[in-house]
Amino acid sequence: MAEPRACPDCLRRAALLALFGPYIEKVATGAPGSRSPELLRLSNEELAEVTAPKVAAQLLARVAAIPERQFEDELSDARCWACCRHGDLYPDSLRDAPDAAWALIGHGDPRLLEAIEPFGTVTIVGARRATSYGREIARELGRELASAGMTVVSGLAFGVDGCAHRGALDAGGRTVAVLGCGPDNAYPAAHRSLWRRISEVGLVISEFPPGAQPWRWTFPARNRIMAALAGMTVVVEAAARSGSLITADLAADLGRDLGAVPGPVSSRASAGPNNLLAGGACLVRDAQDVLDAMLGPGARRIERSGSALDLGLAAVLAAVDAGESSCDGVAASLGLPAAEIAAALVRLEVLGYVSCSPLGLYSRTLLAPPPSALSI
């Protein structure tokens, strides 16, 4: 495989972005013309002139004075590596964009970066304040897409992002987290253990050097990397004005597929994806929809039919299907002793037909029973 390598100029760019963080923060308002992906198209000198005219020369000189040795030391101290747009390892899907990141700093297995190609990669984004529906769906999508061999890209944020990563990890699949700060900086801090798991089996990347802190503008910036990496971006839950929709716009601009998971029309959390669907985004009900849209209908099937059920289990499953979520509810609707129902629910859980929330409530998974059991 290719060794992760980056030229000093590209590493200097990363250092410059970290140094100019607070200045760009003031300029990047999100209005057309001053969005962070647009600003990042500018060359070093232009960027400095636009964001910090008074101190531009001074800061540029400081960045230019950083010895190459220091980049290497910083990377190895943070157990990170870097590759730049002039290297072999740099994903081709990023290279074409006018605002491509100059260098990618990674933490984790660099081979995974080499393996990324648009048609094997799905980006899942959504609200940080997701409902339990959004979290469940994100996790399920992450799990199923990862087990179908896709690489799941997301942003390590609360809510949908974290669940998509967890789902992929559950399935033992590949997952890549793109951060808006240095890749060694587990942000948000509550996701430190998730960050650790991803960096052990997957990959954490960023265009910022180790130790760089996140700014408001760095999130739209990392969204453009997420959108560019994948052949399809799926929005799970997002409010009408949400950062996830920036990712969706960026993906559409790049000509990537855009998918959205529908939600109740009354749910504020699903307003974003519902609007996208109305605007012609691809309907995503499950991982199969994603695979069909990316690879063509039926090109890759998700094996989802579970093992056969006996009569008793099928009856319990039907009760959960009908909306009974508690053990008591199922027992009442079937008129059977609670102990029997409890045992049946655990067997269904083991078979993967139902899942249990931490509050002890059951819900159906996407797994369908085999046809023979359906007829009962």
Place this chain on the structure above:
Amino acid sequence: MLATARTFTLDGISARPVRVEVDVHRGLPGFAIVGLPDAAVREARERVRAALVNCGFEFPLRRIVVNLAPASLRKAGPGMDLAIAAALLSASGQLEWEALSRVALAGELALDGSTRAVHGALAIAEAAREGGAEAVVLPAENGPEAALAVGIDVLPLDSLGRLQGLAAGEWEPLRPEPLPLELGAVGAAPDLADLRGQPHLRHALEVAAAGGHSLLMIGPPGAGKSLAAARLPSILPPLAPVEALEVARIASACGRLTGSPLGGRPFRAPHHTISPAGLIGGGTPPRPGEATLAHRGVLFLDELCEFRRDSLEALRGPLESGEVSIVRVGSRRSLPCRFMLVAAANPCPCGRGEADPECSCAPAAVQRYQGRLSGALADRIDILAAVRQPSASEIGGGAGEPSADVRERVTAARERQERRLGSGRCNAEMTPGEARECALDPAAGALLAELYARQRLSGRAHDRALRLAQTIADLAGAEAIGEAEMAQALQLRRRDLG
């Protein structure tokens, strides 16, 4: 003249001996109490003076010094009035009682000389026995509870005025009848028959009671969580006589024993604003908290998510070790607190649950709220029961199985555990080593292994499932854990958040 008397000061739930030395000599009239008295002890001056005068004694107009030995021990409470008065009478030559140094006295005095009940009479009587006293003189009200202590004469006294007669042998006090110790639940305790429908919750309660497992109930307000918790003591096995005495000693120390008979296992439901000290005990001298009051019974934490985090943290150690240890300058006290923890929580701040369309809680608020369920205390909880609002037909339906029937099964299961683990122990207390030695059917083992691998259970969750399965097998009277028992246990176990 010098005279001494023996009395006690309450420290936690045990009584510590105090020697009262009274010296009456010439000098400016005065009354000083030395020996680290607290405010209540210092005020004994006024009570003793008034009681002496009102009982027809003479209050000596001389210099009176009362020393409470050992001088290094803090003395608290009004229970030393009687001993101070007796020693003062003796020192001023108004009481001829050669046995005074061989009996112990405790009691508060009213201004008219009558005696008032003190806290911890049972502990005082026991401490007097340990200290080699022949008899203990106590307020008449404390007589029945003090009589629970075997091997010491309890002399109930209703007024300071009758002390002379007692000393002279003019009247013989009747030995009080000891309080009846109710081992099982008393008649007025709420019965499990009130819980209608909700078979899963009943099952969870039964398993919790049978194995001593701590239980967390989650469900909307009004679904019957508190009702169920209050009925848990009624299905626990009756107290052993030794245990009943432990419960009585604690109740006595808190002054809760006088008058009413003590019924069965305690049930404590502190409000969620309780401080750590209120929950596990504290103060100087240490006073027992709710955890100790719930000893051998049930501690019910309603609205678990609303409790102060430091209160819950404080409960963690005691829950593990079965005792609260309070360290104060120069001393360490331990109070027993082997209770069953039962907690209840709403699914979200508004209580309706996220699945309910009426629920208006922000997801972040729900997450924060539920985050409290994952603390260190929750880690000690074995069983999770999702409680749902019972339907109208269930509430209107017939009464459920009465407590007595359930208790019979629970008691049988507990006996089976004691045979296996040794006396007084239950499945919830099994060490990880013991849990892994449980006899397991191959099918049950396979089920556990499969779920373990599928859901990446922690080692702790694995052992928890084994303990629960063993309890369910004990309830069923099975020799080994079968697949059905294991499946039930895996359903009942508390899930990890995340």
